[in-house]
Structures are given as C-alpha cells and as structure tokens.
Amino acid sequence: MPKARIVTAVPLSREQLDRLGEWEVTFVDFAQAGRAEIEAALADAEGLLVDSRALVDENLIECAPGLRAISTISVGFDHLAVAAAVERGITVTITPVLSDAVADLTLALIVMVERRLGEAITDMTRGVWNDARLGTDVRAKTLLIVGFGRIGREVAQRALAFKMRVSAFDTRRNLPEMEGVERVATLADGLERADVVSLHVDLNPSTHHLIDAAAIARMKPTAIVINTSRGGVVDQTALTRALAEGRLAGAGLDVLEVEPPEAGEPLLAMANVVVLPHIGSATTETRNAMRDCAIANLTACLRGESCAHALLPEAVFSAPARKDDGVQTGSARARTVGEQRPVRRRS
Numbered sequence: 001m002p003k004a005r006i007v008t009a010v011p012l013s014r015e016q017l018d019r020l021g022e023w024e025v026t027f028v029d030f031a032q033a034g035r036a037e038i039e040a041a042l043a044d045a046e047g048l049l050v051d052s053r054a055l056v057d058e059n060l061i062e063c064a065p066g067l068r069a070i071s072t073i074s075v076g077f078d079h080l081a082v083a084a085a086v087e088r089g090i091t092v093t094i095t096p097v098l099s100d101a102v103a104d105l106t107l108a109l110i111v112m113v114e115r116r117l118g119e120a121i122t123d124m125t126r127g128v129w130n131d132a133r134l135g136t137d138v139r140a141k142t143l144l145i146v147g148f149g150r151i152g153r154e155v156a157q158r159a160l161a162f163k164m165r166v167s168a169f170d171t172r173r174n175l176p177e178m179e180g181v182e183r184v185a186t187l188a189d190g191l192e193r194a195d196v197v198s199l200h201v202d203l204n205p206s207t208h209h210l211i212d213a214a215a216i217a218r219m220k221p222t223a224i225v226i227n228t229s230r231g232g233v234v235d236q237t238a239l240t241r242a243l244a245e246g247r248l249a250g251a252g253l254d255v256l257e258v259e260p261p262e263a264g265e266p267l268l269a270m271a272n273v274v275v276l277p278h279i280g281s282a283t284t285e286t287r288n289a290m291r292d293c294a295i296a297n298l299t300a301c302l303r304g305e306s307c308a309h310a311l312l313p314e315a316v317f318s319a320p321a322r323k324d325d326g327v328q329t330g331s332a333r334a335r336t337v338g339e340q341r342p343v344r345r346r347s
Helices: 014-021 035-042 058-062 082-087 101-112 117-125 150-161 187-193 212-215 236-246 284-302
Strands: 007-008 024-027 043-051 070-072 091-095 142-146 165-169 182-183 196-199 226-228 248-253 273-275
Touching: 014 284, 035 058, 043 284, 058 082, 070 284, 082 091, 101 117, 101 150, 101 196, 101 226, 101 248, 101 273, 101 284, 117 273, 142 150, 142 187, 150 165, 165 187, 187 212, 212 226, 212 236, 226 273, 236 248
Parallel strands: 007 024, 007 043, 043 070, 070 091, 142 165, 142 196, 165 182, 196 226, 226 248, 248 273
Antiparallel strands: none
16 A cells, blocks of 8 residues: 655655655655646645745645645744645644744844944954944843744843843733733833834734834834844834934844845845844754654644644634734734644534
C-alpha cells in the first residue's frame, strides 16, 4: 500500500526526514517552482510543511483535496489562507517557540535606537571617531507593549530588568497580570504616555495599519516605534513621513510592509532608523526548535492526535476592526488549543 504524501516547502535534514518516515515526503521549493508544479505536488498530499516565505492561498488549498494539515514554521500565519483551510476541515498549526529570540531582538532594537548605535556604526565605517552624538537612556523610559501574549510578556520581563516603566495594551481581558506591568484600558491612552511603542500582534484585518497616521499623531515627538511583528501592522508611509518631519524620534524595524524592500526605500537611508531583514527568530537554537515543533505538529495531526499548537476554528475569523477615538484597537488573535479549550470541528 503506498504511503500518504507530505509536501514540504522547507529543506529537511536526514534526521528530520526520518521522523517523517511514515509518509512519502516531497520537497518543492515554492520560491523557484512554477504554480503548476506546486499544484501537481499537492494534488495527493495529506500534509503540508511551510514557513512564512511560502504563500498558501485559497486557490492552492482547493488544489489539494486530500489535505488534512498545514504546519507552518512560524508563529505568524498571514501567509496562509487560514479561513479557507478551516472551512475545509484542515488543521493549521504554528510554532510558538520563538518568544525568547524575538524578545531579545526587541530589546536590542530599543537600545540601538535610543543610544543611536546605528549612526555610530555608520560613522565608524566612514572613518569618523567619537563624534558628539548623544543618545538617551533606556532606564526610566515608558515602554508600551502592544499585544501582551507570549512574546510581549517576554519583552516585559527584559524591559523591567532594564529598569524601564512597562505598560501593556491588549484587547484580551483574560490574560494574567504581571507584576510591574500596568495594563492600559485603551491604545490611545498608552500611545500618549509612551516613550517606546513595541508591537507584538498578529497581522489580521483588525491589526492592519494599527499604527497609522492617527495613532502616530497621539505619540510624543520624542517617542520611538519598534516593530518585530509584521510589517503591515504599521502604515509605513505614515511612519516614514512622521520620522522625516521630526514627529517621531526614531524606529527599530525587523519587518517591513514589502519584503525585501524596493530599491530606494526611504527608511533605509534614515539615520534615526534601524532596519533588520526579518531576523527575529534567526538563531540556530530557535530555528532548530521551530522546525522540530512544526514536524511534531504535523505528525500529531496526521496521526489523529491532539496538537496544542493548532489554531482554533472559532478564533480564525477576525472580528471587524474597531476604532477608539480615531485609533484602531481591534486585536483579534487566533488562539491555539494550548491556550483555550478545544472546539468541535466541522465534519
């Protein structure tokens, strides 16, 4: 009897392939393969393993009538047509094992922007030594964490160790409190008080351009924006304009609305901006853990076992965006089985 097929868009090691020995595994490079090749590979696939670079849209899902599970090596899932998958009864899983790596990078960006380290590094490469370029202390700054889930809470712990004042905004009211962290009632209130705004929400219809021109207008001109979530959470045009006009002091960005950026992207030339190439989870330990988690998720689903990292159907369909005094505050976030009681899937 032939083995069921798994299609992977990610190269796997021999040890990882051995863990998938129950199935026939086919590698398809989504970046290089044509659409017809991808569709042909998925025609008889039961499992699909991807990362955030592989776009899985509704039409592609329709080409895989036997698909039972999609496992993504990421905590974000905006590259997947999740609603279409859920309608088909396909389980979608994520890998929420990157919190420490992303939180570390977040604090690094805060320090880099506040201390103007990017400018100092540029000076050094140009032969300029010890120019009078003063930054600002991180200590005693007010940090607003937008999205107080796994990563946001890890950022809070690190920020407290840096002696920052920490506040958090999240539309979910059932999250546990953290000592030393003030929960703000509205995003607008938090933005007005913050020296640093750090974003840790999923990208979905209610968080798209969460930080837009109206939100930026509420912020102090001395404030900085840090984004290690998804580029679309920030209106990049509005951010660029505010930075150029001196209505914000700086930004630290690991993500952009268009990745990689187009030639001539103005943010890349701004002295008060640090831009990284989406490397929040890019450590050897974290990337290995993410792949191991994704494989475990996929095998559990295909064996009919429970998976704590499966997105719940009831949480996939985002609520309409809400506005609060001109600032978007809807923050629909897909929960996983590990965070919420399981619900019955459609047959």
